Amino acid sequence: MSVNVRDVAALAAVSVGTVSNVMNHPDKVSPITVARVQDAIKSLGFVRNDAARQLRAGHSTSLGLVVLDAANPFFAELARGAENRAMEEGFTVLVGNSDEKPEREALYLDLFEEQRVHGVLIAPFGDAIPRLEQLKARGTPAVLVDRGVDHPGFSSVSVDDEAGGYLAAEHLLSIGRRRLAFVGGSMQLRQVVDRLAGAQRAVAEVAGASLEVIETDSLTVRAGREAGDDIRNRAAADRPDAIFAANDLLAMGLLQALMKNATVSVPGDIALIGYDDIAFAEAAVVPLSSIRQPSELIGYTAVQLLLREAEDGADFVHEQVLFQPELIVRESTGGRAS
Structure with missing residues (x-):
């Protein structure tokens, strides 16, 4: 009973x-x-019966967060920042993992709307704006995280990924590398496309430099190992002398594959830099250089914007918060471990 x-x-x-x-x-x-x-x-x-209370109030004290890959420590840190800010205001955060699949992303957005969450944070895969417009029209505000948005009706909190890509490639070029490779994918991800564009811009400024693009099906350690195996099995003259990985998980997989059987020396034969500066980057067998993003601050700031929009309603002025990335140099590109 x-x-x-x-x-x-x-x-x-x-x-x-x-x-x-x-x-x-x-x-x-x-x-x-x-x-x-x-x-x-x-x-x-x-x-x-919190569901009954939510029906009476019209919304809950929960926020929904959809991330691209819950296994990526970057998103874990982003979620922590979001949770910290939410709890300061008496809210909780429910996390959904889209796994870079549009159908899973749509499923979580539907679920969060059914649960009458107070608002939604989303690191979208592809163009999620039409669905977010539906949410907003029915009273659920949304903020994009880890990606900017060119839409006056939504706020976003992200890092300048093109500047980050430029920093990574410029660093590799500054240490004398000229045959660069960019490893990353899917190219449906705005973050990957922007990081590549920044790297291409840096390479175009240096005479005799080149950039090979090696697309992967995901941004995981496994995908990095597969790309690294292919590079390791090439003749030495056909290998790049530097690699910019679209994130640190890819870089970790690349490092494992390249150093297998002591075939390739990092950074002697190939310098390697990642992106995100997750905790594992510094702890790698060869500490990884990386482009640092303020992951917790992204989540924290996004919740601030979301709660303000929920409170102000039509009077809210949307913001596009753009943080700047930071170059962290470690042994994988010839620097000292930090």
Whole structure:
């Protein structure tokens, strides 16, 4: 038999309204009454029906976050920043992993709307704006994370990925490398395309430099190992002398494959730089140079914008927050471990 609020009120000898205040506004109730109601809740094993409360309120105290790859530490840190800011305001964050699949992304957006979340943060795969416009029209604001947006109706928090790609390639060129390769994909991801564009711009500024593009099907360690195997198996003269990986997971896989059987020396034969500066980058067998993003700050700032939009409604002025990346030099490009 399920226990309801009336049962708690009867055991505590208070009104149903007092039980509601204890759960939602305990500051309005005397400490003695709060303790009595809490004892009754514990004794009966009562669990509040939050779904019913959400229906009455029209929304929940939860925010939805859709990330591209929950296994990527970058998104774990972004989620931590979002959660920290949300909890400061009494909200929680529900995380969905699209796994770079549009159908999974759509599934989570549908689910979050059904749950009447207070708002949605999303690192989109492809063009999610039409679906986000539907959410917004029905009262659920959304903020894009890890990707900018050219749309006046939405805010975004991201890093200048083209500048990051330029920094990475410019660094490789500054240490004398000329046969560069860019490893990354899918090219449906705006972040990958922008990082490549930045690298191409840097290479175009140096006479005699070239950039080979090696597209992968994902941004994982496995995809990096596969690309690294192909590069390692080439004749030495056909290998690049430097690689810019679109993220650190790819760079980790590349490093594992290149150094297999001591075939290729990093950075002696091939200098290697990644992107994101996840914790594993510094801990790699050859510490990885990387382009650092302020991952926690991205999530934290996105929640700030989302809560402000939810509160201000039509009066909210949307913002495009663009952080600048930072070059971190370690042993994989000839620097010292930091």
